[in-house]
Each structure stands twice: as C-alpha cells, then as structure tokens.
Amino acid sequence: MKFGTAVILAGGKSTRMGFDKQLLKINQTRLLKLITDKLEEEFEEIIIVSNYPEYYTDFTYQVVSDELPNQGPLSGVHVGLKEASSKYVYFLACDMPYVNLDYIRFIKEEIEENDVAACVTQVNDKIEPFNAFYSQAIISKIEAYLATEKRALYSLLKRLDCYYIQEESARMFSPNLNMFLNLNTKEDLLNYYKDLVS
Numbered sequence: 001m002k003f004g005t006a007v008i009l010a011g012g013k014s015t016r017m018g019f020d021k022q023l024l025k026i027n028q029t030r031l032l033k034l035i036t037d038k039l040e041e042e043f044e045e046i047i048i049v050s051n052y053p054e055y056y057t058d059f060t061y062q063v064v065s066d067e068l069p070n071q072g073p074l075s076g077v078h079v080g081l082k083e084a085s086s087k088y089v090y091f092l093a094c095d096m097p098y099v100n101l102d103y104i105r106f107i108k109e110e111i112e113e114n115d116v117a118a119c120v121t122q123v124n125d126k127i128e129p130f131n132a133f134y135s136q137a138i139i140s141k142i143e144a145y146l147a148t149e150k151r152a153l154y155s156l157l158k159r160l161d162c163y164y165i166q167e168e169s170a171r172m173f174s175p176n177l178n179m180f181l182n183l184n185t186k187e188d189l190l191n192y193y194k195d196l197v198s
C-alpha cells in the first residue's frame, strides 16, 4: 500500500556539474521523471523542492521553494518537512539515479518503529544524508540550528536522536551502494552513462 511523502531536493547550485542538475536528461527523459516514476510506486505524495517551479510545468507534483533560502540542503529539508502530509518523510537528492524501493521500505519501517529524528545510513565514518527519512518533529530544531548561522546537515544530525543503519545492512539491498550515488561532476555523469550501457 502506498503512503507517506517523498521529497526531492532540487534547489542546489550545481556548481561542480556546471549546468543545473535538475534539468538532467538520460536518453531524452528527465532524470527527475525517472526518479518520480519510481517513487510513485511507494509514496502517495511527492514534493519537489526547487527554486524554479517553471521547470516542472509537465509534472503534476507540488513544487515548493525554500522558505529559508541559501542554507544549502537544510533549506530543502526544512521546507520539505513543513509541506509534507506525513510525519516521517523520505528525502532524495535530484542527482541520485538509483532509487531502491526495497531499501526505502526497510528504512521506513525503522523510523516508524524507533520514532527518531532521522533514519540515515552510515558508510565508513560518513553519514549519507539522502535516501533517508526525517521526522517532522525536527522542524523547529532545524530553525533553531539555522538561526545560529550553522548550516551543516551532518553536524545537526549528530546532535539529534538518529537511527543509523550500518553499511552491512545497506549492502544487503544495494551490494555496491549505488543507491547513494549522486552525480556531482561531469565525470560522475560519464561513469553513470558507462554503467547504464554495460
């Protein structure tokens, strides 16, 4: 059964890529469309956070802009949580092509059972901030954190009550962890194309 909200963050500057990643096409199709088609199978609501709603006239989803702009990914998490109709909200970046629905179901269950601020995956010592769930309970905490002029999502997560999924568990769903791959540079894009044709 479909339920809950998925939010796609598409409000970044794409500095490393050199063109706006939210417009990226794979074989003539918007990557955003490929992502949302997949997420549709699991979620009853999809929200896109973009400061360019005009890029989404062909989409039927709600498009919202940052309410607290220029704070990086946390801006998007903030407004996404506020607009979502479910308590636990799935977040994905617009440049993450490998959507893994089995893993999404797994982490959804973890955050529901543990009722924590966020459920994220830890790979080595690094936290993967997307392909993760956050709770609406942290909206005011994000606001308080941004008010102190901090904006690093990672440091905020460290202060919160998070549930960390370990790498070994994640690898059971995605052996090479490509569900966390994000396309930051043209080289990332080239490697992704190579992977698609191989």
Ligand SMILES: Nc1nc2c(ncn2[C@@H]2O[C@H](COP(=O)(O)OP(=O)(O)OP(=O)(O)O)[C@@H](O)[C@H]2O)c(=O)[nH]1
Binding pocket: 009, 010, 011, 012, 013, 014, 015, 016, 017, 021, 049, 050, 066, 069, 070, 071, 072, 073, 074, 075, 076, 077, 092, 093, 094, 095, 182, 184
């Ligand atoms: N809503 C919103 N999303 C953001 C913002 N900054 C980054 N993001 C999103 O957060 C995710 C991870 O960011 P990055 O991969 O670093 O993307 P980016 O900031 O566009 O790229 P760089 O400029 O190369 O760092 C992407 O989905 C971005 O669209 C922002 O200010 N607002």
Ligand SMILES: [Mg+2]
Binding pocket: 093, 095, 182, 183, 184
């Ligand atoms: Mg990225």
